Amino acid sequence: MSGAYYEKIARINLSTGEIKVEKLDLELAHKFIGGRGLGTKILYDEGVATVDPLSPENKLIYITGPMTGANAPSTGRYMVVTKSPLTGMIACSNSGGIWGAKLKYAGWDAIIVEGEAPKWTYINIEDDKIELLDAQEYLGMMSEAMDTALKEKHGAEASVLNIGPAGEKKVLMAAIMNDKDRAAGRSGVGAVMGSKKLKAIVVKASRRNLDNIADVDALKAATKRAMDVLMANPVTSSGLRQLGTAILVNIINNVGSLPTRNWQESYFEKAEDISGEALAEKYLVKAGACYRCPIACGRIINVNGHITGGPEYEPLWAYGANCGNNDLNVIDECNMLCNEYGLDAISVPCTIAAAMELYQRGAIKEEDCAGVPLEWGSTKALVEWTKRIGNPETELDWLMSSGSARLCEHYGMPEISMSVKKQEMPAYDARGIQGIGITYATSNRGGCHVRGYMISPEVLGLPQQLDRTATDDKAVWAKTFQDLTAVIDSMGHCLFTSFAMGAQEYTDLLNAATGTNHSVEEVLEIGDRIYNIERMFNKAAGMKPEDDRLPKRLLEEPIANGPSKGMVSQLPLTLPQYYEARGWVNAFPTDETLKKLGLDECVGK
Amino acid sequence: MIEVRLFATLRQGREKSIMLDSKEFPTAKDVLDHLDILPGEVSILLVNGFHKTPEAQLEDGDVVALFPPVGGG
């Protein structure tokens, strides 16, 4: 019994059309769990760190975790692991829906895509059968329309993953979409798919459940305990279902940490207009859920008569406060455009916000804007520039579509880009909330909130309330959160389960499903190992110690307004503490740390 | 005066924002009692943007923000 792995990986070379079936190395799988961890290990071993991310030499791994599709809470997750064209470092974008579970039910742990197809292609998977089909007729199609078209062709039970026009054009902020409104959104994974001329992957599976669980009774018991914990917790039992993630707009604004007008301010006077409460009142049709998820944080909304997936907290903030806009209808529309073009709904609006500041400072001139000036709060600019980024034509369109770091660099003002490792930071000001700044600065995939969500203890009080201004204990918390997150991702669970579940619940589920016998400490050590292999990938890719940084604004410009007025990030104090907790010197693991984690292959590299 | 802001489900049957006389409400607990909110219904209690317990003393000009259990990311 292979215990929740099907021990099968398909390696598809699009240049030659060759499809090879490889056996999963079970020992390696146990050492890195699966998903994010195993995917990174494969890329590291195959030397992908040094290749050009948009060349045929880059590899694109669609990978499930052992829990993906299992009869346990929130297991509809899969990951896309590749070298990011946005950051030049490791990318792992996680998505829900049902596509990942179907891939697993079809009997595949992972699909590795290599090369570049001679002409636009899509992959069709029906259980064991994998075929490459012509995608020419779908070129230029919006993501949702393509989803519908491929379902019409292959049957309603098929699940579709695809790229929209942005991915086709290799826009560095292009996402991979699945099941219409779910996105592997970050780090430009859609551009890598586009560079391979791969337009979509369709999956159909005869299985409706995993039939390879190591200990079915133990999994039932572990699932029951996990469900009890989720249902006893007011956040995961009802809070997220009722209000989604959008509820954070008012919370983060009230702690004075809602970045406004490209982080020039941190309190948005009109936050109420773009809040979760306003969304629920005006547009919400019902809650939506990914496969096998009891939490149901998704929003199904009605935008001008079109029923669609609604914005999460991140786009509400990014298209709202961060661009000085309080028109909720326009945020809904822009969020929908991101889904249609296949764009990262965090990086795109944050790049528009950076452009608005460049415009404010006179770097971008009105005559450069082709009739749509980048004025703060201009709803026309938000809609129009999202479309231009999704399908760039002019020089400025292309510059904008390469993200805020390259854009601001071009204008000689690199510090206007609110990014880490060239990826835009999300919706929490690290000056007002100290711990999240550590995880932004040290995130292996660049500016990101889901690589150690310190907002949980620092603002939401889960699992316990920490003082958001304190610095003494944050480094160790940040490391622990990063490690546990690496485990949850790699297993194939949704990170949101961790608002209620702890390391013990995940360990029990993993052991039951895969037949391992890990202790909680061992599982956390796997998380540590995953974090370190990612870091070693980045080192091989050319990362420098100074890449673990925050924009100068967060260190030198105190918050200008609101309840956190006067605060700056204390990263210079906390970063050395963090490195010490990790056993790193100058941003990289010591040989001793690598050996301790069983990463002997990285020693001396 | 004290400004009390209510959010999410705590708004049901109540105003979004209420002004109270600071002399009559020396602590956050007094505000909760006045609004008929049980301490267990509130998971985030902010005074001027900082987390406090219901025992927190209030002063004239304070802004109290109350949230039910919520999560997100």
Ligand code: SF4
């Ligand atoms: S909590 Fe939300 S994002 Fe996570 S699996 Fe459930 S519905 Fe999907």
